[in-house]
Amino acid sequence: MLKVGLVDDSKYDLEKLFVTLSKEEDIQIVFMTDDAEEAYEHIKKDEIDLLVTDIEMPKLSGYELADFITSYALDIQVIFVTGFSGYAVHAFELNVLDYIMKPYSKDRLLKGIARLQKKKQEVQDSNKLVLRTKTDIYFIDKKDIVFIERTGRSTTIATKDSDYMVYTTLNELEEELSKRSFIRSHRSFIINIHFVKNFSLYTKNSYVVSFHGTDRKAVITKINLDALQKNYF
Structure with a gap:
């Protein structure tokens, strides 16, 4: 089971993420929020495998959330879902899993997540x-x-x-x-x-x-x- 956190200051886009991912059998939504600071608190205490986040948000950006994850070597992958292309180079410096431009299709979102699920399964297999x-x-x-x-x-x-x-x-x-x-x-x-x-x-x-x-x-x-x-x- 892949544990996922969702954050987007657009409630419409957040709901779209939730509806898309909650229907997948191997995905558990641990939290969803339109407040990046709330997401930050969840990241510190909740066990998630993946954070799907917008980039430009009030108070804290998705880029800052990803930087926190990288700086503290948390075992959390990040997918950026954004309407801005200008962050792409900086995003991949943080070794994010995927960078998806809005609007996006369900298949495009699940394609990035599938890579993480495959990697997670390989790790689980190697632990046997x-x-x-x-x-x-x-x-x-x-x-x-x-x-x-x-x-x-x-x-x-x-x-x-x-x-x-x-x-x-x-x-x-x-x-x-x-x-x-x-x-x-x-x-x-x-x-x-x-x-x-x-x-x-x-x-x-x-x-x-x-x-x-x-x-x-x-x-x-x-x-x-x-x-x-x-x-x-």
Whole structure:
């Protein structure tokens, strides 16, 4: 579902946007307003994927809204829908998704949105890990993986809800996981740093890793813990 915010000081144009997009099954209108300052407040607190906005408006321009989104690296795409062509160069300096001139057709508006939906789907697909056993194929969210352990010839992937036993090596799995969230803590373990609760001294050169939401444990070497503290904490 694509979450969208709409802002245009023309109530007619705002209503046209709403009527057009509210009929699409994969689009949720989170807010609509003819006040750019109100839109600004929504942007700061609401989770939206896309802002569709006019440019020339009282108090705040759509360009300023887009600049705020870019400056604070918010994960929000912007489509300008405007009656003025003179902002096009500056708009694309902000890496906006699309620049649409009024009057526009429904197909023209949906064409730009379709690019974002495709990109969003590709990201969602890349966040899935495909696990194959002898009898089943599982698709799990990478963010739900707590840790991975290699024991003998098998690998156990422990998630928030279930464990999966596969024969994929840790090296192969490590290549598919984001280095921003997962680290190879030990030759037998990969851990998700977002689930880490604490580290307890185990031996001179290693620590036991405890996680939120499970009593299961992993191991991290002192060298890897030092690197983790330096880079993440």
